[in-house]
Amino acid sequence: MTAPRIIAFAGSTREASLNRKLIRIASGIATEIGADVTLLDLRDYDMPIYNGDLEAREGLPAAALTLKALFAEHQGLLIASPENNACVSALLKNTIDWMSRPIPASQGGPAGPQPFKGKFAALLAASPSFHGGMRGLVALRAMMQTLGVTTLAEQHTVGKAHEAFDADGVFKDAGQLESVAGVVRRLVEVL
Numbered sequence: 001m002t003a004p005r006i007i008a009f010a011g012s013t014r015e016a017s018l019n020r021k022l023i024r025i026a027s028g029i030a031t032e033i034g035a036d037v038t039l040l041d042l043r044d045y046d047m048p049i050y051n052g053d054l055e056a057r058e059g060l061p062a063a064a065l066t067l068k069a070l071f072a073e074h075q076g077l078l079i080a081s082p083e084n085n086a087c088v089s090a091l092l093k094n095t096i097d098w099m100s101r102p103i104p105a106s107q108g109g110p111a112g113p114q115p116f117k118g119k120f121a122a123l124l125a126a127s128p129s130f131h132g133g134m135r136g137l138v139a140l141r142a143m144m145q146t147l148g149v150t151t152l153a154e155q156h157t158v159g160k161a162h163e164a165f166d167a168d169g170v171f172k173d174a175g176q177l178e179s180v181a182g183v184v185r186r187l188v189e190v191l
């Protein structure tokens with residue numbers, strides 16, 4: 001039996017990002033239980049803000065094409081999403097928006113890898129607020145549904161996340177780890 005393939009990433013490129021800490025932990029758990037995990041850093045996939053005129057002129061950014069192809073090779077998505085003004089981060093939205101666009105003929109389209117449809121996703125969030133970014137996940141869930149992703153009911157948000165990790169990025173509270181592990185286990189189960 002081949003290991004389920006999961007692509008994991010945080011919607012933040014901040015050096016001290018709480019969501020990057022969270023996704024590293026979740027990816028480690030997924031690997032431990034037998035998944036084949038590709039952990040992305042969105043710093044490596046820089047894109048301009050989506051602009052329809054730019055798209056008409058130049059097509060998709062190279063990073064969007066690379067991500068589309070990479071996503072097509074995986075069945076599962078594991079996302080740790082910051083919450084900005086009760087929504088997902090601009091970075092995450094922009095990345096998904098570019099990836100959702102069809103590849104133009106000038107770049108080898110219209111047939112191209114389908115990055116989202118038919119995939120399963122598990123959502124996580126970390127934020128300094130008490131609710132841990134739960135509202136951002138409502139928005140992310142709606143986006144995923146629109147793109148044809150089945151999003152697990154199970155999710156975990158880390159509230160007061162600025163106090164949740166030690167200097168090595170390990171959860172101080174074992175209960176947090178267990179909750180993240182439950183979500184990750186469920187994702188691996190359905191793949």
Ligand SMILES: Cc1cc2nc3c(=O)[nH]c(=O)nc-3n(C[C@H](O)[C@H](O)[C@H](O)COP(=O)(O)O)c2cc1C
Binds near residue numbers: 129
């Ligand atoms: C523009 C902006 C809006 C924010 N809005 C929210 C919010 O609505 N809810 C929340 O819990 N945190 C909010 N925050 C705080 C972020 O959750 C916090 O900066 C978090 O650490 C960002 O994720 P990261 O650590 O992975 O970079 C906001 C931060 C910024 C910069």
